[in-house]
Every structure is written in C-alpha cells, then in structure tokens.
Amino acid sequence: MRGQQIMVLFWRELTSYFATPIAYVFIIIFLFLSGIFTFYLGNFFARGQADLIPFFTFHPWLYLFLIPALAMRLWAEERKTGTIELLLTLPVTITEAVLGKFLAAWAFTAIALAMTFPIWVSVNYLGNPDNSVILAGYIGSLLMAGAFLAIGSCMSALTKNQVIAFVITVVVCLAFILSGFPLVLDFFSGWAPQLIVKTISSFSFLTHFNAIGKGVIDLRDIIYFFSLIAFWLFATAILIEMKKAD
Amino acid sequence: MNQKILTTTGLLIAIALLLAVNITSDSLFRAARLDLTANQLYTLSEGSKNILAKLEEPITLRLYLSEKLATTLPGINSYTVQVKELLEEYQRIAGDKLKLLIMDPEPFSEEEDRAEGYGLQGVPTDNTNDTFYFGLAGTNSTDDQEVIPFFSPNRAEFLEYDVTKLIYQLTKPKKKVVGIMSSLPLQGDATPFTQGGNEPWMILDHIRQLFEVRHLETSLTEIPKEVDVLMLVHPKNLSDSTLYAIDQFVLKGGRAIVFVDPYSEADQPPMDKNNPMAALQAPRNSDLTKLFDAWGIELVPNKVVGDLKTAQKVQVRKGASAMVVTYPVWMDLSEDQYFNKEDIITAKLGNIIMATPGALVKKGEVPTEMVPLIESGNQAMQIETTKLGFFAEPDSLARDFKPEGKFTLAARITGKVKTAFPEGKPKEKDKETDKDNKETENQPPAATNQPHLTEAAEPINVIVVADTDLLEDKFWVRVQNFVGQRIALPYANNATLVSNALDNLSGSNDLISVRNRGSFARPFTRVEAIQQEAEQRFREKEKELLAKLQETDQKIRELQTKKQDDNKLMLSIEQQQEVERFRDEKIKTRKELRNVQHELHKNISSLETKMKFINIGLIPLLIGIGGITISFLSRRRKLSVNS
Numbered sequence: 001m002r003g004q005q006i007m008v009l010f011w012r013e014l015t016s017y018f019a020t021p022i023a024y025v026f027i028i029i030f031l032f033l034s035g036i037f038t039f040y041l042g043n044f045f046a047r048g049q050a051d052l053i054p055f056f057t058f059h060p061w062l063y064l065f066l067i068p069a070l071a072m073r074l075w076a077e078e079r080k081t082g083t084i085e086l087l088l089t090l091p092v093t094i095t096e097a098v099l100g101k102f103l104a105a106w107a108f109t110a111i112a113l114a115m116t117f118p119i120w121v122s123v124n125y126l127g128n129p130d131n132s133v134i135l136a137g138y139i140g141s142l143l144m145a146g147a148f149l150a151i152g153s154c155m156s157a158l159t160k161n162q163v164i165a166f167v168i169t170v171v172v173c174l175a176f177i178l179s180g181f182p183l184v185l186d187f188f189s190g191w192a193p194q195l196i197v198k199t200i201s202s203f204s205f206l207t208h209f210n211a212i213g214k215g216v217i218d219l220r221d222i223i224y225f226f227s228l229i230a231f232w233l234f235a236t237a238i239l240i241e242m243k244k245a246d
Numbered sequence: 247m248n249q250k251i252l253t254t255t256g257l258l259i260a261i262a263l264l265l266a267v268n269i270t271s272d273s274l275f276r277a278a279r280l281d282l283t284a285n286q287l288y289t290l291s292e293g294s295k296n297i298l299a300k301l302e303e304p305i306t307l308r309l310y311l312s313e314k315l316a317t318t319l320p321g322i323n324s325y326t327v328q329v330k331e332l333l334e335e336y337q338r339i340a341g342d343k344l345k346l347l348i349m350d351p352e353p354f355s356e357e358e359d360r361a362e363g364y365g366l367q368g369v370p371t372d373n374t375n376d377t378f379y380f381g382l383a384g385t386n387s388t389d390d391q392e393v394i395p396f397f398s399p400n401r402a403e404f405l406e407y408d409v410t411k412l413i414y415q416l417t418k419p420k421k422k423v424v425g426i427m428s429s430l431p432l433q434g435d436a437t438p439f440t441q442g443g444n445e446p447w448m449i450l451d452h453i454r455q456l457f458e459v460r461h462l463e464t465s466l467t468e469i470p471k472e473v474d475v476l477m478l479v480h481p482k483n484l485s486d487s488t489l490y491a492i493d494q495f496v497l498k499g500g501r502a503i504v505f506v507d508p509y510s511e512a513d514q515p516p517m518d519k520n521n522p523m524a525a526l527q528a529p530r531n532s533d534l535t536k537l538f539d540a541w542g543i544e545l546v547p548n549k550v551v552g553d554l555k556t557a558q559k560v561q562v563r564k565g566a567s568a569m570v571v572t573y574p575v576w577m578d579l580s581e582d583q584y585f586n587k588e589d590i591i592t593a594k595l596g597n598i599i600m601a602t603p604g605a606l607v608k609k610g611e612v613p614t615e616m617v618p619l620i621e622s623g624n625q626a627m628q629i630e631t632t633k634l635g636f637f638a639e640p641d642s643l644a645r646d647f648k649p650e651g652k653f654t655l656a657a658r659i660t661g662k663v664k665t666a667f668p669e670g671k672p673k674e675k676d677k678e679t680d681k682d683n684k685e686t687e688n689q690p691p692a693a694t695n696q697p698h699l700t701e702a703a704e705p706i707n708v709i710v711v712a713d714t715d716l717l718e719d720k721f722w723v724r725v726q727n728f729v730g731q732r733i734a735l736p737y738a739n740n741a742t743l744v745s746n747a748l749d750n751l752s753g754s755n756d757l758i759s760v761r762n763r764g765s766f767a768r769p770f771t772r773v774e775a776i777q778q779e780a781e782q783r784f785r786e787k788e789k790e791l792l793a794k795l796q797e798t799d800q801k802i803r804e805l806q807t808k809k810q811d812d813n814k815l816m817l818s819i820e821q822q823q824e825v826e827r828f829r830d831e832k833i834k835t836r837k838e839l840r841n842v843q844h845e846l847h848k849n850i851s852s853l854e855t856k857m858k859f860i861n862i863g864l865i866p867l868l869i870g871i872g873g874i875t876i877s878f879l880s881r882r883r884k885l886s887v888n889s
C-alpha cells in the first residue's frame with residue numbers, strides 16, 4: 001500500500017465530485033433536510049435549549065438515505081461503464097483503489113457536514129452551548145457517516161446496478177441502526193444466547209453515535225466505527241478481486 | 247474455484263476478527279475515554295476518589311437490574327449502561343474494599359424477593375406483567391444498609407453524588423451532631439407571659455429525625471468538640487468570647503449555617519408591664535458583623551427585601567375592619583429562577599416561603615467566594631425596617647413599590663479566611679475575675695486549652711441565610727394535633743432547605759465537592775432577553791392604555807348619569823354622538839392592547855424565522871449559486887480553449 005498512490009486517486013475522485021452537479025445537489029439536499037428536521041421535527045427553537053441535540057438526532061436517518069445514494073456509484077458505475085478495467089490497469093493495487101475512493105467519498109461527506117456550520121453559529125448566537133459537546137457530536141456524526149459509506153462501498157462492489165446497490169445498502173444500514181432496538185433484538189432474543197443478543201445490541205450505530213454525542217470520546221466507540229469501516233472495506237476489496245476473475 | 251474458497255474464508259475470518267476486536271475492546275478499554283463536557287460530567291470526581299481511598303471496612307454494592315427487560319426499553323437502556331459503568335469505575339478505584347454484585351432479579355425468583363426486601367422499587371413495564379428493577383443496595387460489615395430504590399434517568403446529573411453519598415453513609419453510619427445556638431425560642435418557650443408556653447418549633451422535630459441535636463447556650467466560650475455542624479439562629483448581642491468560639495470553630499474547618507435577619511417576626515422582646523411601648527419598638531434584627539467582616543460579606547442593615555411578583559396576601563386589621571393586602575416582604579419563592587440550580591442544596595427545591603428577609607452582599611477585600619443559593623426576582627426592592635412592625639401600614643408597601651433589582655437572600659461562603667480576632671482570644675469581661683486580671687494577663691494566651699488559629703487551614707464552608715422567619719412554623723407547615731401526636735403538613739420546602747444544607751455541610755469536604763456538576767439547562771439567553779424586554783414594554787403600554795380605557799369608561803358613565811339627572815327621556819344628538827365616540831374609542835383601545843400583546847411574540851418569532859431561513863434556505867441557496875457559477879466559468883474556459 002503506497003500513500004502516494006492513494007492520494008492521487010483520492011484527489012482525482014474528490015475533484016470529480018465537484019465537476020458534476022452531484023456534489024451540489026447532494027450538499028444542498030443534505031443541508032435542506034437537516035435544517036427542516038432540526039427546526040420542524042426537532043423543535044430546535046421551541047425547546048429553547050442551547051445544544052444541538054435536535055440537529056444530531058436526525059443524522060442517522062438522513063444518512064440512511066443520502067449516503068447510499070452517494071456510495072452506490074462508487075464501484076457499480078465503474079463496472080457498468082467498464083472503466084474499472086482501466087482503473088485496474090493503472091499502477092494501483094485494489095486495496096489502494098478501495099481506500100482512495102472511500103477516503104474521497106468520506107472527505108466529501110465531511111465537507112457537506114462542515115457546511116452545516118450556520119447551525120453552530122446560530123446556537124452560539126442564541127445561548128451559551130457546551131461547544132466541546134458539539135465538537136464531539138460532529139466527530140461522532142463523521143465516524144458514523146464513514147461506517148455508512150463503507151457498507152455502501154461494499155454493496156456497490158456487489159452489483160453493476162446502482163439502484164440495487166442503493167436498496168441493499170439502505171437495508172443493511174437500517175439493520176445496523178436498529179440493532180439495539182426490540183425490532184431487531186426480538187428476532188434473536190427468543191433463541192440466541194444472551195451473549196449474542198448483547199453483542200448484536202451493542203452493534204447499533206445509534207448507541208455508539210449517541211455515546212459520542214454526549215460529549216465523551218470513548219476508545220471503544222472509536223474502535224467500533226473504525227473496525228466496522230475496515231471490515232467493510234476489506235470485504236469490498238475481496239469482492240472486487242473476486243469479480244475481476246469472473 | 248480455489249479463489250472462491252479463499253475469499254469466503256477471508257470474509258469469515260474478517261467477521262470473526264470484527265467481533266473479536268469489539269468484544270475484547272469492550273472489556274479492555276473501559277476507562278479509556280476523553281470527557282469533553284464542560285463540567286466533566288462523565289468522569290469520577292476527585293471527591294469520590296478520595297472517599298473511596300479512605301474506605302476501611304469492605305462495602306458491598308448490589309445493583310439490581312433486570313437486564314432482559316432493559317434491552318426492551320431503549321430510553322432507559324443507555325442509562326443502565328452508564329450506571330453500570332460508573333459503578334464499575336468505583337470498584338476499579340476502590341479495589342478489594344468495594345464488592346460490586348450485579349443481580350438480575352428474574353420474576354418470582356429469590357433475588358426478586360431480596361430486592362424487595364432491601365426496599366427497591368420495581369417498575370411495571372407496559373407490554374408484560376414483569377417488574378423492572380434498577381436500583382442499588384449497599385451494605386457494610388456491620389449490616390447497615392443504604393439503598394437507591396430506583397435509578398431515575400431524571401436524576402442522571404446527581405448520579406455520582408447519590409452513589410458517593412450512599413457509600414459515604416455506609417462508612418460512617420453514626421448520626422451527625424448539630425449544635426443549635428439560637429436566640430429564638432426554637433425549643434418552645436417558657437416565657438411566663440404566654441399562656442401555657444409555646445410548643446417547640448416543627449423545624450426542630452424535622453432536624454431531630456436526621457441528626458443528633460445539641461442545644462448550645464448563647465453565652466458559651468467554646469463549641470463542644472462533638473458538634474459537626476453549627477446552626478446559628480438569630481445571633482443577637484453575642485459576647486466577644488462567644489463570637490471568638492464561633493470564629494475558631496469555623497477556622498478549624500467546622501461547618502456552620504447562620505440564619506440572620508434584619509427583622510425577625512418571631513423575635514418578640516419580653517413585655518415590660520411598665521413600658522409596653524419599649525417592647526414594640528425594640529429592634530428585632532440580628533447580625534454577625536464581626537465575623538461577616540472576616541468572611542467578606544455583609545447583611546445590609548435595617549433593610550428587608552420585598553418583591554411584588556412573589557408577594558403573599560395577608561389579612562390586616564385596619565381600624566375595625568379586616569382587609570387583605572399584598573405584602574411584598576412575605577415572599578413565596580416557587581420558581582426555578584430564585585434558586586441556584588447548580589448547588590445540590592437548592593437544585594430541586596420546589597418553593598420556599600421567606601418573611602422579611604435581608605440582602606447579603608460581598609464586602610471588603612476578603613478572598614472568599616459568595617455563591618448565591620436563593621435570590622429574589624430581578625424586580626425586587628429594599629424596604630426600610632421602620633416601615634414594618636406595629637405602627638406600620640402594610641398596604642403602603644405595595645403602593646410605594648419601586649423595582650430596584652435582584653438581591654441575594656441566601657448564599658454559600660467558601661474560601662480561605664483570616665480570624666476576626668487577630669490579637670487572640672478576647673479577655674473575659676467578668677466583673678468577678680477583675681481582681682485576677684493581672685494574673686491572667688501575665689499568662690501567655692497559649693495557656694488556654696485551645697491553640698489560637700489566625701487563618702483557616704482549609705477553605706471554610708459556611709451557609710448564610712438572611713432570614714430567620716422561614717424556620718417558624720407559620721411560614722411553612724400546618725401542624726395538626728392528632729391523638730396527642732403533632733403531625734406536620736408542610737406547604738413549603740423550608741425544612742428541606744435546612745436538612746439539605748445540614749446534610750451537605752455535615753458531609754465530608756469530599757462529598758460536598760461531588761456536588762451537582764449536572765447538565766443543567768442552557769437556555770437561549772438571547773430569546774430570554776427579548777422576552778424580558780418585550781414584557782416590560784408591554785406592561786408599560788398596558789398601564790397607559792388601561793388608564794385611558796378607565797378614563798373613557800368614566801366619561802361614558804358620567805354622560806349616562808347626566809342623562810338621568812337631566813331627567814330627560816332622550817339623549818340629545820350631541821350626547822348620543824359623544825357616547826358613540828367613546829364607545830368607539832373603547833373598542834379601539836382594547837384592540838390596541840391586544841396588538842401590544844401580539845407584539846410580545848413578534849420579535850421572537852421573527853428571530854425564529856430568521857434562523858430558519860439562514861439554516862434551511864440561505865446556505866443551500868448560496869451553494870447552488872456557487873455551483874452554477876463554477877460550472878459556467880469552467881465551461882467558458884473550455885470553450886475559449888477550444889476556440
């Protein structure tokens with residue numbers, strides 16, 4: 001794995017986002033929806049509390065639909081148009097390609113997330129929030145976005161069809177969001193041993209995201225998100241390798 | 247084929263690795279975290295650590311938690327994890343001295359019976375008939391027990407305090423001693439002029455339930471050693487020797503709560519039959535000026551605080567008739583804004599009734615901190631004590647009311663102080679010992695059994711309440727006599743304030759330091775400011791318009807009566823027009839008043855609209871415009887390159 005190769009690919013991907021309207025449409029929709037959710041569903045103003053809880057609460061649900069849309073083209077498009085062969089003839093390994101593409105997409109979501117800064121300015125204008133808790137919220141949100149993207153990357157490598165990639169990604173992500181809830185747990189708690197149930201419930205995006213959002217950066221939550229990203233990226237690389245042979 | 251097997255095994259290994267990493271990290275990195283919250287909400291404080299370090303006898307904590315039910319309650323599930331991890335943190339720090347057992351009381355099991363035996367509260371869950379347990383029972387080697395019946399997420403900000411207090415109580419199960427020195431008849435009184443004597447004050451009963459009480463003479467020269475907290479009520483004309491004793495007690499780290507009052511309703515000077523006026527005019531104030539100077543505070547003399555917003559209605563006798571007047575110096579403080587929400591003593595108080603309290607202010611260059619515990623509203627006023635009492639006109643107080651600002655009615659004083667007696671122990675001014683004076687003077691001051699302290703070794707911790715009346719029965723409790731038993735029916739939290747303060751003061755410094763560091767409310771200060779300003783403007787306008795409305799009403803009535811006086815059956819056209827005009831004006835004025843009321847919310851909603859527009863509309867719009875511009879520019883560049 002060579003950092004230089006990853007960086008080259010990373011920049012090529014990132015600038016390609018902004019060469020098409022995709023980037024702008026994505027960011028605009030993300031900002032618009034997060035604003036609507038924060039103010040109307042989250043009652044940001046009527047609550048009268050100087051924190052960003054109503055803002056961050058809806059991030060998992062926003063990501064659930066927006067990130068798969070961003071991730072679906074990562075590999076499916078390359079495969080469909082055949083540019084994947086071109087990509088693989090370049091002097092980069094598959095791991096480098098997977099990492100470079102993932103990092104570019106992640107950096108892009110980071111940019112979109114950074115564009116929500118007016119809400120941070122607003123809350124500081126209205127009251128005196130605990131800004132380090134807000135910072136933690138942003139870190140948690142970014143990590144969660146990374147996990148969503150990694151899942152999306154893998155699903156995109158699975159198929160040539162972007163729509164299928166999108167739908168599967170949404171379903172898998174939903175399972176990860178809800179794995180701490182009775183909806184998913186009831187499915188297991190009847191027969192699986194308590195340890196498995198506990199592990200499944202501990203794999204929820206929501207629990208880890210909320211834990212960071214409280215303002216506590218726990219090493220375990222960081223490990224959770226990074227191990228998840230690593231796993232799904234590894235699976236992506238394996239899938240591409242496998243499909244290449246097809 | 248070979249490759250497929252390889253990739254499948256690779257994936258399986260990766261899944262196993264993912265699970266393994268997370269399961270091990272879950273148990274391995276329990277303490278590795280960075281608490282970013284402003285008041286270190288999720289980190290065990292030094293105070294708790296110190297108390298754990300001082301544990302001598304082993305303590306067993308039993309956490310009763312219905313784990314299976316907890317996973318079905320998403321709202322409470324994350325709190326159970328927080329509680330469990332906090333307890334594990336306690337155990338990690340205490341080591342062998344603390345045993346933590348996590349029990350899962352299954353329905354109809356022995357464990358469930360035991361949990362109930364400890365007095366834990368089970369909560370029924372809606373979908374099943376199972377009871378959900380989530381409480382803590384602590385025991386020590388001598389089988390004393392303390393419990394937290396249920397960990398309510400609402401008390402999350404007090405979690406550490408509650409647990410540390412429980413542990414602390416298990417280490418020192420002995421009741422604390424409160425020394426009460428009072429010049430008010432707390433114990434009931436034996437004044438010959440009152441018929442049959444008075445009953446002891448209920449507040450004393452209340453304190454006795456939680457503490458051991460010692461009554462101290464107001465003339466003593468040394469505070470007994472066993473006294474943990476000194477409660478000083480209405481200190482009046484204390485001798486220098488007594489003041490010195492209090493001074494030294496506090497400097498040595500003794501905790502004290504002082505109730506002073508610029509005007510105490512309960513302070514009834516004894517009647518002198520020859521001169522009954524003297525008693526009526528006698529000063530009813532108390533102060534501790536000498537010590538307060540050393541502590542860097544002052545009780546504003548001869549003035550009490552009144553507030554119209556919290557004023558109580560009292561019945562007064564004027565001549566032969568009784569009437570009800572608004573009495574601003576009797577205050578029912580029942581809103582959050584009056585209490586310090588960050589101090590455990592006042593954080594959860596409902597209401598406190600105070601009568602003629604004084605104002606506390608910081609004074610001099612003493613390095614102490616005065617943290618207000620109870621404050622008046624910001625529209626309060628200071629009133630001369632001369633306006634109170636037998637000859638006063640109670641109804642004039644509300645009439646002459648002018649809002650001045652906010653005043654501190656009770657405060658916690660902390661910090662390092664110096665003695666109020668820098669030249670050492672004051673000499674006894676006993677006449678009998680006058681003869682021996684020369685001999686005693688020759689003796690060095692060290693001959694007294696206690697060494698003189700000139701400075702506090704540790705920061706002092708004293709609570710000063712500028713009111714004594716809040717202790718009196720009539721301001722907080724109804725007492726019912728039931729088969730010879732006195733039953734207290736409190737309607738204000740005055741006694742809770744006292745027991746909270748004593749509880750808090752009698753605890754160790756460490757326990758006090760584990761005060762509420764909670765996630766207290768962070769309101770939108772800007773919105774509040776707008777609200778306040780708008781409200782004030784509205785009140786002014788309202789007053790103006792109401793006056794106008796009254797005037798108009800008056801005029802219409804005048805015309806109406808004129809009509810009768812003139813004894814005419816019909817109004818002249820002129821008069822009719824006048825009436826019409828006035829009616830119109832009345833309607834107009836009413837409408838105007840409604841408009842003002844409407845205006846009150848206008849500024850806030852316009853701020854909200856602005857916020858919404860910027861966050862939802864403006865930024866996406868700017869990005870859209872930016873994107874279009876960039877693509878337009880790059881297309882033009884491409885075109886120019888092509889041509």
